[in-house]
Amino acid sequence: MSSPEGEASSVDVAYCVPGGQVFQSVYMQIHGYIALLICLLGSAANSVNIAVLSRKEMASSTNSILTGLAVADLLVMLDYIPFALHLYTNIGSQQNNNSYGWAVFIYFHSIFSQTFHTISIWLTITLAVWRFIAIKFPQKNRTLCNKRNTSIAIGLAYAVCPILCLPFFFVMNIQEVYRNKNVNETLNDTQIVNASTKKGPAYAVMMTKNEDLLTAIFWIYSVFIKLIPCVVLSILSVLLILKMKSSDRRRQKLLKKSVITTNEGDKTRFNDDSGGKRGAGRTDRTTRMLVALLGLFLATELPQALFGLLTAIAPHLFQICYYAFGEVMDLMALVGSAVNFVLYCSMSKQFRSTFTRLARKVLPLPRPTGEQLVPLKS
Structure with a gap:
């Protein structure tokens, strides 16, 4: 998109300056610690989800998809821990922010986290479709949503989503930058040059200057990865509620x-x-739990989809507006990935019972008379 520089500047000022920059400077002081807490708790919770949902007595198509979802969410949070620790807190070392190795990690993090978050999104859609088939066409459920088809759907999500995210490889590149003694540079979180760096080389991940490619990437991100899944899930959620x-x-x-x-x-x-x-x-109970899961997903993903769509329509807002609220977007995605355990425990008696039995095997807890568990039907 080729807007005159003066026009872009006036739009930026009208929408994001100085409020967005002020908000970012304040929020960044606490973002790292909040994100670390959510990631640590969420990683533990998703590990428990995987352990419980993969138990033999929990075997079902629905639980297989939930297990694949927990794996994707776990990987997203494990990847975010070193990123937040090093970049947003005083706990991690700040000496290597300009090293080539750190730039490589930032590049890897940007693609890895987007890929597995996309996998999580499409597994959520698969879950909604499977549930809709189960209550709308119960006589065909065993055929359409059997173990084989479920495994294929999970495998396709893990195989196709990396291909869908492949364009992100081309929108970023690692560049060598220099810091002069009298130059005070201000860069975004993937372009940070340490203030203590003396004159000499430093490395940063830079966005492409090709506006057409950047616009295409924003459309892929906002429409295919965010907006379409939100629309599909909104429709399926309404249909599930009406059918229920x-x-x-x-x-x-x-x-x-x-x-x-x-x-x-x-x-x-x-x-x-x-x-x-x-x-x-x-x-x-199963349907209500899944509707709550879809509602949580929409609450965390829809704002990102709309923000991404705005950026696709006006790419010049990316440097100012998106980066001003990028950390908040990250936090919303992390919260959505971390709270599923609470949702399962609060709405599924079978999950609570299996979790309790599993905990008693690991922890020295008293063992009451065992309960007969019935696998969750898909």
Whole structure:
């Protein structure tokens, strides 16, 4: 996009200066410590998710997708720990911020985190589609959402998403930069030159100056990686909620009919149609948990999608606006990846029971009489 420099400057000032820069300078003082805390807790929580969901008694298509999702989220947070530790806190060493090795890590981090976060996004979509099939077409669920198809869907997410993120390889490059004694440079978080560096070489990850390529990357990021998944998940969430309400009304009608009828055949048909009170309740809890998971995803991803779309429409806002709020966007993504454990524990009795049994094997806790666990149906 080729806007005159003066025009771009006036737009930047109108939208992001000086408020955005002031906010960034204040927030960056605490971002590293908040992000580290979330990453450490989230890494532990996702490790527990993997351990619990991969248990034999938890085997189901839904739990297989949730396990793949936990692996992707775990890798995103493990990658962010050294990044936050070194760049945003006083805990990590600041002496190598300008080294070639640190520039390579920044380059790797930018691509690695985006790739696995994209995997997480598309696994969430897969989860929503699987759940919709389960409650909309229950008679076809065992065929369409069987173990084989689920494994293929997870494998495709892990294989295709790196290809989808391949353009990010070309939008950044490592360059050698110099700092003169009398020059006071201000660069973004991937272009930091240590203030203590004397005249001599330093290395930084720089964005391409090709505006057409940059615009194309922003459209890929905002539309294909963020906005389309948000739209799809919004539609699926609404359909799941409507279907769940419809099923509730249908069960209530059948229940009333079963109360007033004396025909044993009608009672049998009611039990067959509703799947029984226990089965229906378990299905509803699973669906509600997944709707809550989708809602959490939309709350953390939709603002990033809209911000990315704004940047795609006006690429000159990237250097000023995006970097002013980039750390907040990172934090929202980390929160979304970290809180799934709390969601599972609060909404799934089966998850709590399996987690308790697993914890008793590791920790010296009292062992009450064991419970019979029923695998979560997909």
